[in-house]
Amino acid sequence: MPTDIYQNLIELSLKGPLKDNHTCYQILDPEKTELLPLLQSAYTLRKRFCGNSVKIHILNNVQNGLCKEDCQYCAQSRDSKASIETYPMKSDEEIMEEARNAYEKGAFRYCMVFSGKGISDRRINHIASIVREIKKRHNIEVCVSAGTVTIRQAQILKDAGLNRLNHNLNTSENIYKRICSTHTYEDRLKTLQSAKQAQLQICSGVILGMGETRDDIIEMARTLHNLRVESIPVNFFMPIEGLPLTLPTQLTPEQCLRILCLFRFLNPRTEIRVAAGRELYLRDMEVMAFYPANSLFMEGYLNTRGKSRRKTLQMLKDANFTIESDKDLDALLQRENAMEDTLKSQEQDKDIGYVLTLKKGKDLRILKSHQ
Numbered sequence: 001m002p003t004d005i006y007q008n009l010i011e012l013s014l015k016g017p018l019k020d021n022h023t024c025y026q027i028l029d030p031e032k033t034e035l036l037p038l039l040q041s042a043y044t045l046r047k048r049f050c051g052n053s054v055k056i057h058i059l060n061n062v063q064n065g066l067c068k069e070d071c072q073y074c075a076q077s078r079d080s081k082a083s084i085e086t087y088p089m090k091s092d093e094e095i096m097e098e099a100r101n102a103y104e105k106g107a108f109r110y111c112m113v114f115s116g117k118g119i120s121d122r123r124i125n126h127i128a129s130i131v132r133e134i135k136k137r138h139n140i141e142v143c144v145s146a147g148t149v150t151i152r153q154a155q156i157l158k159d160a161g162l163n164r165l166n167h168n169l170n171t172s173e174n175i176y177k178r179i180c181s182t183h184t185y186e187d188r189l190k191t192l193q194s195a196k197q198a199q200l201q202i203c204s205g206v207i208l209g210m211g212e213t214r215d216d217i218i219e220m221a222r223t224l225h226n227l228r229v230e231s232i233p234v235n236f237f238m239p240i241e242g243l244p245l246t247l248p249t250q251l252t253p254e255q256c257l258r259i260l261c262l263f264r265f266l267n268p269r270t271e272i273r274v275a276a277g278r279e280l281y282l283r284d285m286e287v288m289a290f291y292p293a294n295s296l297f298m299e300g301y302l303n304t305r306g307k308s309r310r311k312t313l314q315m316l317k318d319a320n321f322t323i324e325s326d327k328d329l330d331a332l333l334q335r336e337n338a339m340e341d342t343l344k345s346q347e348q349d350k351d352i353g354y355v356l357t358l359k360k361g362k363d364l365r366i367l368k369s370h371q
């Protein structure tokens with residue numbers, strides 16, 4: 001492969017989405033391209049459009065489990081036997097406290113996630129009032145993930161000051177029927193269109209490692225480009241015990257990095273998040289993901305734990321990334337280190353992520369864990 005392929009990739013990407021799949025195959029194929037120059041090219045684009053900073057997201061699993069849908073990859077689905085903590089919507093007080101916690105920990109965005117396919121108008125109005133209150137109290141962006149929404153519901157959230165609506169495509173159109181029978185790929189597209197029409201920013205991503213082909217991966221990255229989404233969370237399938245979908249964990253760290261590069265070349269201006277499975281799949285190559293990607297989740301995922309805040313922040317600092325926050329990275333780290341001195345055993349207990357571990361009640365419900 002001539003060395004100027006890497007420069008060409010940047011130029012092609014700047015002209016619009018890479019037109020032919022042949023170039024995309026090259027990005028995914030270790031026989032055709034080398035990883036380090038590929039990461040460097042992806043970083044050139046990331047730096048140009050997103051700078052050198054990383055956006056930290058903290059998730060609040062506002063309502064967990066009890067879902068009537070049958071998404072095969074999801075621990076909250078009706079078919080799942082995973083032993084997760086289930087609960088209906090948290091109280092406003094609990095949600096507000098967790099928003100404050102996210103802000104204090106340096107989060108750029110606080111993401112409230114509700115299980116279920118969709119949501120009633122009454123619930124949307126309730127969420128809108130919570131969004132309004134969070135925006136009044138903290139300088140933090142807010143994202144809501146509440147299943148399918150109509151244009152009118154999206155408009156209510158937009159009027160309340162919501163910054164983004166999350167609704168993942170999850171996989172390619174091809175595969176969708178295999179992973180869910182209770183709603184369709186088109187249902188998901190419709191919600192994204194509603195959010196666009198309400199002029200909300202869209203966060204929509206994928207879960208990789210569910211048996212997709214290279215063509216499926218390329219199609220997902222292209223579809224998200226065509227939908228002009230502002231943010232793409234790239235998740236890797238979490239093989240939680242009890243899930244209907246059981247697949248061997250096949251993706252290697254190198255493949256994950258190549259996929260992230262592909263998403264960057266096809267979406268050069270977009271916020272790309274290394275989402276669930278960051279620690280589990282990338283292992284010791286984790287920090288390299290931030291050359292193509294510019295965003296992460298801290299404090300774990302919906303039902304699984306991630307590595308500690310201290311280690312996440314230290315990783316970014318060591319690689320000379322900055323964070324997008326009105327908190328200072330050094331000050332956040334100092335605080336985490338001080339906490340580690342006093343709470344060493346608890347912190348060590350939390351400091352996992354390379355091994356798939358389910359969250360417990362105290363991880364999911366900060367306020368309750370203090371009572």
Ligand code: SF4
Pocket residue numbers: 067068069070071074075076077078114115116117147
């Ligand atoms: S992904 Fe959402 S809709 Fe599907 S089972 Fe999980 S919570 Fe329900």
